[in-house]
Structure formats: structure tokens, C-alpha cells
Amino acid sequence: MKQLLIINGDPEKTAATSYLIQAYVKGAKEAGAHIKEIAIVDLIFNSNKQFNNRVTELEPDLKRALDLILWANHVVLFCPVYLSSIPTRITGFFDRLFMPDQVFHPSQQKVNTNFSGKSARIVSILDQETFEYWKQDKKITYLSIKRNVFENCRFHPVLTNTIGQLYSLDNDYSKKWLRKLEAFGSKII
Numbered sequence: 001m002k003q004l005l006i007i008n009g010d011p012e013k014t015a016a017t018s019y020l021i022q023a024y025v026k027g028a029k030e031a032g033a034h035i036k037e038i039a040i041v042d043l044i045f046n047s048n049k050q051f052n053n054r055v056t057e058l059e060p061d062l063k064r065a066l067d068l069i070l071w072a073n074h075v076v077l078f079c080p081v082y083l084s085s086i087p088t089r090i091t092g093f094f095d096r097l098f099m100p101d102q103v104f105h106p107s108q109q110k111v112n113t114n115f116s117g118k119s120a121r122i123v124s125i126l127d128q129e130t131f132e133y134w135k136q137d138k139k140i141t142y143l144s145i146k147r148n149v150f151e152n153c154r155f156h157p158v159l160t161n162t163i164g165q166l167y168s169l170d171n172d173y174s175k176k177w178l179r180k181l182e183a184f185g186s187k188i189i
Contacts, residue, residue: 002188004028005072007065008039009079010125011092012084015080016166016174017125023178024076024123027185036068040093047092058096066097074188075120075155077145083129086145120144121153121189123181124162131164159189 006025010017021037028035043061058066069075079086122145150158159180166174 001032002028002033003071004033004035004188005068005075005188006035006037007075008041009077009087009093010145011041011080011087011089013041014041016169017080017179018123019165019169019174020123020181021078022101023181024185025131027089027182028188029185030181031186031188033185033188035070036066037083040067040089043093045093045096047089047096062093062096065093069097069142071113073118075150078120078125079118079145080127086124090145094145098149098153115153115154115155119157119159119189120150120161121161121175121184122162125166126162126164128165149181157189159184 006021008017008021025035025037027047042067043059043060045062077090079090146160161184162178164173168174168176169178
């Protein structure tokens with residue numbers, strides 16, 4: 001059975017993000033996946049790394065989040081992008097979890113960043129200004145999470161989707177994305 005972790009990175013838990021998540025989950029449930037969800041905004045942790053070269057203890061919520069990532073075969077991050085950048089809470093979440101000292105195993109004297117066998121998807125939801133920039137150059141800021149976190153830790157494949165601002169969930173553009181995410185969920189990709 002495929003084990004799926006949904007990470008809601010929306011700091012406001014907007015209805016649009018919730019509907020996109022629900023569409024993905026619906027497809028995954030139909031495929032028989034075991035699904036767990038976390039919302040970064042609900043976690044209690046310091047998003048700033050305090051010490052550069054010292055191991056810092058993870059807060060209980062971050063420990064649970066790391067355990068869920070280790071449990072999952074596939075991780076899906078729903079990530080809003082505002083004013084051409086992702087919210088700092090999301091970057092802080094990944095900085096704290098995937099800094100080398102957080103995945104360091106003292107008994108092995110090496111950094112274990114090998115999450116081989118796991119796959120990931122990043123679904124970025126852009127605000128209007130960022131969507132206009134994206135249409136011009138097709139570059140977006142979630143690439144730092146894709147490359148520096150997921151791919152660097154050997155998640156493979158790491159798929160991405162870029163969704164423009166959803167003004168309404170009743171228009172054709174929104175309905176198209178809801179159908180696509182449900183299809184991705186049914187394939188658990």
C-alpha cells in the first residue's frame with residue numbers, strides 16, 4: 001500500500017488550497033493509499049536556525065513531521081507563492097528538518113540524507129503578480145525546495161505543478177486543475 005503524506009504549506013489555509021488538496025486526496029483514496037496530512041501553520045516550532053554549527057533539538061511538532069516524512073513513500077507539498085517567493089514559514093520548516101545536523105547519526109559519523117525510494121510532488125499556487133512573471137520566464141522559487149531539499153535527499157522523481165491564481169473554483173481553469181490533481185492522486189504521483 002502506498003503511504004502518502006500531504007503537507008499543506010498555505011499559511012492561511014485558504015479554500016482554494018483545501019479544494020486542491022481534497023482533489024488529490026480523493027484520487028489517492030480511490031487508489032487505496034494510506035494518507036496522512038500536516039499543515040505547517042499548525043506546527044509549533046522556531047523557523048529560524050539558531051546555531052550554525054551545533055546540533056539543535058527539534059521541537060516535538062518537527063519530530064512528528066520528520067517521522068511522517070520518513071513513513072511516507074510519496075510526499076506532496078502544496079505551496080503558495082506570494083510576491084515571487086514562498087512563505088518564510090515553509091522555508092524555515094524545510095531548513096530546520098533537512099539541515100545536515102537534523103539528519104546526522106552520531107553512531108555512523110555521517111549525514112544520512114538518503115531518502116531513496118521516496119518520491120515527491122510540489123504543487124505551487126501563485127498569486128497574480130507571480131503568475132504573470134512565471135508566464136514570461138517559467139521560473140519559480142519552489143525550485144530551491146525541489147533541488148536543495150527533495151532532490152538533494154534523493155527523492156525521485158520530484159514532480160512540480162504551477163497553478164495560477166484561482167479567482168473562483170467554478171471557472172474552467174480551476175475545474176481543470178481539480179481534475180488533474182485528482183488524476184495525479186489516483187496514480188499517487
